[in-house]
Amino acid sequence: MTLLCVYLMAAFGLNLIVGYAGQMSIGQAAFYGIGAYIAGILMVKMGISFWLVLPIAAVACFAIGLALGFPALRVQHHYLAFATLGFNVLVFLVMRNEEQLTGGTFGISNIPRPSLFGWSLDGALPFFYFAFASVIILALVLWWLLRSPWGRAFAALRDNPIRAESTGVNITAYTLLAFAIGAACAGIGGVYLAALVNFIEPGQFHLSVSLMMLLAVIVGGSGRFFGPVLGSVVVILLPEWLRFLQDWYLAIFGFAVIVLMVFLPGGLLSLADRFKARGAAK
Amino acid sequence: MTPFLEVRDMKKQCGAVKAVDGVAMSVGPGEIVGVIGPNGSGKTTLGQIKPTAGSVEFCGEDITGMSPLELSRRGVGRTFQTLQVFVKLSVRDNLIAAAQEFKGTMPGRLFAAPDAGLGHHADEMIELFRLKHVAYLPAGSLSYGQQKLIDIAMAFMPAPRLVLLDEPCAGVNPSLVDQLHDLLVELNKTQGGSFVVIEHNMDFIMKLCPHVVCMVEGKVLAEGPPKEVQSNRQVLEAYLGN
Numbered sequence: 081m082t083l084l085c086v087y088l089m090a091a092f093g094l095n096l097i098v099g100y101a102g103q104m105s106i107g108q109a110a111f112y113g114i115g116a117y118i119a120g121i122l123m124v125k126m127g128i129s130f131w132l133v134l135p136i137a138a139v140a141c142f143a144i145g146l147a148l149g150f151p152a153l154r155v156q157h158h159y160l161a162f163a164t165l166g167f168n169v170l171v172f173l174v175m176r177n178e179e180q181l182t183g184g185t186f187g188i189s190n191i192p193r194p195s196l197f198g199w200s201l202d203g204a205l206p207f208f209y210f211a212f213a214s215v216i217i218l219a220l221v222l223w224w225l226l227r228s229p230w231g232r233a234f235a236a237l238r239d240n241p242i243r244a245e246s247t248g249v250n251i252t253a254y255t256l257l258a259f260a261i262g263a264a265c266a267g268i269g270g271v272y273l274a275a276l277v278n279f280i281e282p283g284q285f286h287l288s289v290s291l292m293m294l295l296a297v298i299v300g301g302s303g304r305f306f307g308p309v310l311g312s313v314v315v316i317l318l319p320e321w322l323r324f325l326q327d328w329y330l331a332i333f334g335f336a337v338i339v340l341m342v343f344l345p346g347g348l349l350s351l352a353d354r355f356k357a358r359g360a361a362k
Numbered sequence: 363m364t365p366f367l368e369v370r371d372m373k374k375q376c377g378a379v380k381a382v383d384g385v386a387m388s389v390g391p392g393e394i395v396g397v398i399g400p401n402g403s404g405k406t407t408l409g410q411i412k413p414t415a416g417s418v419e420f421c422g423e424d425i426t427g428m429s430p431l432e433l434s435r436r437g438v439g440r441t442f443q444t445l446q447v448f449v450k451l452s453v454r455d456n457l458i459a460a461a462q463e464f465k466g467t468m469p470g471r472l473f474a475a476p477d478a479g480l481g482h483h484a485d486e487m488i489e490l491f492r493l494k495h496v497a498y499l500p501a502g503s504l505s506y507g508q509q510k511l512i513d514i515a516m517a518f519m520p521a522p523r524l525v526l527l528d529e530p531c532a533g534v535n536p537s538l539v540d541q542l543h544d545l546l547v548e549l550n551k552t553q554g555g556s557f558v559v560i561e562h563n564m565d566f567i568m569k570l571c572p573h574v575v576c577m578v579e580g581k582v583l584a585e586g587p588p589k590e591v592q593s594n595r596q597v598l599e600a601y602l603g604n
Contacts, residue, residue, distance in 0.1 A: 229462045229471040229478040236448050236459045243446035246430040246439075247516065248463030303450070 082204070084316050085211040086272040089218055091296045091308035093265025098294065099303030100226060101258030102238025103152050106290045107164035110171035111141045111263040113285030115270020117175060120188035120280050130194035130275060137267045145263025149256035168287050175282035187281030191274045211272055218265065223305060225261070234258055238303070299340060301347030310348050366391045366556050367524055372416035374407050374580075381407040383580035384416070389524070394550060394557045396571030396588070398564070400601050404580040405560045406443060409526045420524065435464075439522030439555075443529050445509050449502025453493050453512055456501050457484040460516035484519070491515045491545065507538050514542070521553045531563040539563060543570055564602070568592060576601060 094108045115137040122128040122136065151163040175182045182188070193201050194210075201207045225231060236244040237254050245251050274280050292315050300311025318336070322329040344350055367389040374382040382404040389395050397405050411418050411433065417426045420436060428436075448456050462471065462478035471478060488497050491511045496504055501512050510530070517525050527546075531539050543566060550557060561567050567574060568588040575585040576597045583601075584594040591597055 225472070227476050229458075229465075229474055229476070232451070232455055232459045232462060232478075233471075235451055235455075239448035239450050240446055242430075242442070243448065243516075244459075246434055246442075246446075247460040248431065248434040248520070249459075250431060250463070250468070253468065 082208040082211045082276055083273075084312055085208070085215040086269050086276055087293070087296070087316055088215050088308060088312050089269030089272065090266040091293055091312050092215075092219060092222055093262035093269075094293050095297045095302065095305075095308045096222065096226075096234070096265070097258050097262035098297055099301075099307065100231065100234040100238060101255065102234075102241075103149075103255060103258060104157055104161040105164045105259070105262070106161050106287070106294055107148065107166075107168040107171075108262070108266050108293045109285045109287065109289035110168040111145065111266035112270040112273065112289065112293075113171055113175060113280075113282070114141055114144060115267030116274040116280045116285070117182055117188070117270075118267070119271040119274035120183075120191050121181065123191055123274070124188055130192070130271070134268065134271050137271045138264045141267025141270075142260045142264040145260035146256050148263065149259030152255050152259060153252055165287060165290075168285075168290050172282055172286060175285065183281070185281060187279055188274075189279040191278045191280065193275045193278070207276060211276065214268075214272065218268065219305075222265070226305065230254075230257075235303075295337065299337065299347055301349030304347065304349045307347055307349050314348070366393070366421060367558070368419040369408070370417045370419070372408065372413045372418065374404070374412070375414045376407075380580050382413065385577070385580070385582055387575055387582065387585070389556050389558060392550065392554050392556055393573065394546070394559065394571045396567040396574040397558060397560045397577060398562070398567055398574060398591075398601065399577035399583070403577040403601075405577055406528055407580075408577070409440070409528055409558065409560055434520075434522075437520075437523035437555075438526070439517040439520065439524070440526040441513050441517045441528055441530060443532065445506070445513055447501040447509050447512050447516070450500055452498045453501055453504070454481075454484050454488060454497045456512050456516055457487050457519050461519035464520045480519075487515045487519060490548070492541070507534055510534055510538070511542075514545070518549050518553065518555075521555070523555050525555055525557045527557060527559045527561075529561055530559065531561055531566050539566055542566070546570060564592070 090108055090112045094105060097103050097105045118137040118140055119133050122133045123130060148164065148167055152160050155163060176184055193207055195201055196210065201210050233249050233254050236249050237251055241251050296311035296315040297308050299314050300309065301307030319329060319333045322332055325332055369385060369387045372382050372385045385408060397408065399405050411425060412427050417424055419425065420438065425433060425436060448459055451459060458477055458480045461480050465471065465478050465480065466474060488494055493508065493511060496508060501509060514530055530542055534542065546557065559567065559571060571588060574588045574591045576583045576591050578600045584591050584597050592602065
């Protein structure tokens with residue numbers, strides 16, 4: 081459940097990019113990794129406090145997210161997907177090959193958990209409560225942002241960029257901001273992940289993780305605030321619940337996702353709309 | 363009348379085709395100018411204000427080649443030939459979205475009220491365009507005619523000084539055409555902006571516009587009061603028919 085909270089931080093950010101601003105990204109795990117490695121390097125090698133590392137990672141990911149947003153100003157859809165995919169691969173290679181800085185394939189271990197007002201968060205349960213409270217705070221901040229005129233501008237950009245620009249929406253600024261805020265959320269998630277598992281290595285931030293995050297957003301309902309919550313539950317917990325099927329559990333999980341995408345392309349939360357529409361038709 | 367919008371010797375080359383070829387026209391404050399002409403005559407290209415030669419001046423400022431964003435900030439609103447609404451947003455949100463970026467600064471809007479202080483104005487426009495019964499429905503779920511009304515209402519939300527309306531009557535039933543005429547007359551009175559209306563519906567143009575420009579093959583063939591243009595022999599031969 082703690083991993084779910086941490087994962088959700090990155091998924092909320094991805095939902096802002098994909099679901100609200102209408103941009104494609106399959107590089108979210110790169111920011112998750114950058115946040116985690118900033119935490120690992122600064123906390124283990126330099127002894128900097130978790131509380132200082134958290135804003136540093138968020139700001140660093142925000143800045144890198146701004147830079148990654150630039151391709152989105154020139155290309156869209158699958159071209160943009162490949163640009164972000166390339167970024168994820170690049171970050172993965174840096175994590176694996178820059179051994180002096182990142183520990184290479186050996187990773188970074190002994191990442192400490194923080195304490196809060198003198199209370200140790202070392203135990204599994206205290207850290208869960210801490211991660212749970214943190215994801216709620218992050219969700220509230222995003223909720224407030226999406227309810228503000230910025231949220232409407234993001235939606236305008238997603239629905240119709242041509243009209244958005246002619247109604248004064250600065251599509252350059254809003255595209256970059258969507259990537260930057262989404263990246264910052266993933267960076268924060270990465271710091272929590274590092275503290276949760278105490279050990280990070282490049283495999284945790286592979287392209288497949290980005291794809292799973294995108295799957296979580298789409299399965300739950302892209303562009304719906306609680307979509308990533310439901311999607312992350314499905315993507316993270318469903319395979320665990322299916323383990324009683326032993327060798328078949330991943331195959332059944334894959335099949336369930338295919339069925340879901342075919343019959344509910346709008347995600348699980350679109351079910352409510354379907355029932356509403358049926359009720360209205362009757 | 364002092365020109366408000368002044369187009370001088372505008373040319374637009376699209377590959378081997380001269381889409382606009384040396385057009386000059388002017389629009390005065392509060393004036394409604396109709397632009398007619400056969401398909402491919404360069405009407406829409408003229409409205410895009412992105413020439414390869416010539417200049418376009420608006421309120422004394424050269425706006426030649428400016429992006430839609432820069433134009434909108436100078437008070438130039440527009441509609442497009444095809445429907446351009448925000449399909450997943452409600453009608454009310456479409457209208458608010460069309461004007462919110464002109465209120466305050468970008469950082470300031472993050473801390474503004476969710477409706478950016480435009481809720482009341484959006485409700486007035488919804489009332490004016492008779493969209494109250496669908497105000498909270500997603501724009502994409504409505505009929506073509508309703509979306510057309512939203513499209514036009516959006517252009518007028520920030521009270522622009524100049525509005526370019528590209529085929530507002532296309533695909534619209536006759537009763538809605540009459541409604542559109544009345545709305546545009548009222549908005550011209552209340553907001554006081556100038557309109558350039560590109561249209562094929564001659565009855566609509568003749569009723570709405572005191573000044574009409576007829577374009578053929580990228581050039582102005584005739585201009586003047588609607589009756590004069592309508593009876594011009596060249597216009598009859600090239601566009602209206604006998």
